[in-house]
Amino acid sequence: KLEFEPPDLRWESAQVIPKHILRGETMRMRLNLMNVGGDVIRNVRSKVEIFNTRQPRRRTVVATPVTPVMAPGEVVTYELEYVLPEDQLLGTYQISATADPDNLLKEVKENNNEIKSDDLKLSDIKLLLPPENFMFEENGLFLFQWDSLAYGEFKIQVGVDKKFEDAGAYFDLPQGDRWIADKELVPLSGELPGMAMGLMESFERNKLHWRVVGRQASGRQAISEVRTFTVKPAKPEG
Structure with missing residues (x-):
């Protein structure tokens, strides 16, 4: 015999896109499972879960695919697709996939049935442009772009205080009580580079930081991560 x-x-492999997910956005997963043994295997059940890396034991099952024969x-x-609930805790997540989670199948190795994805970032506001440490030309175009599903009104804050704690070290765009529904903004030249260069001079800093504040109709607000950029001074003419 x-x-x-x-x-x-x-x-x-376990691939997930996008790597930076917004609350309410659809996450797409592509998982490849292989039978590396020498015999046919039947009724292969798998369990796919998502968890916050700070609470790795608290897992949510997102799918339980079954393959009749391999x-x-x-x-x-x-x-697979999964939509993160609106009330999902913000932070860093991973997807974990386990084949034969109940150990019902006889295998050569029983300890190689799990895989974890790379880290995924979940937030309310995702910054798009400029990328981290971008250098604008003083006389060039200043363009800021972001994305959000849960928030409908925005303003950006630009300053030399990375923590945005010193109210004198940053300013809002648009200024005052105005908010915009667009997810991009080109400041007036008096604001950028104008006000920003003024802040760098008075605080003797050579870098600027920006973030986006979002607001819902209820008044609830969210703040994005902070990114850094610089401005390359124009050469004096003559």
């Missing part, structure tokens, strides 16, 4: 080596399940060497691809 021919004896086959038992089957063995192993995850080849031949030796066969790869099965699971394409």
Whole structure:
């Protein structure tokens, strides 16, 4: 009687997009599971979960795919979607996929059935442009872009205080009590580079920081991460 080596399940890859997710946005997963053993395996159940990296034991099941049969060497691809709830805690997440979570199948190795994705960032406001440490030309175009699903009105804050604690070290755009519904802003030249260069001179700093504040109709607000940029002074003419 021919004896086959038992089957063995192993995850080849776990990809998730986007890497920076907004609350309310659809997350797409692509998971590749392979039977690296020597025999056919049937009724392969898997469990896909999401967890906050600060609370790795508190997991939410996002999918439980089942494959009826896998031949030796066969790869099965699971394409999954999941929408993060509006009240999901912000922070850093990972996806974990476990094949045969209840250990019902006889395999060569029982300890290689789990894979984790790279870190995913969940936030309310995602900064798009400029990228971190971007250098604007003093006489060039200053363009700021961001994205959000949960918030409808915005303003950006620019300053030399990275923590935005000193009210004299940053300013709002648009200024005063105005908010904008757009998710991009080109400041007036008096604001940028004007006011920003003035702040750098008076505080003797060579870097600027920006962030976006979002507001809902209820008045609830959210603040994005902080990014840094610089301004390359124009060469004096003559």
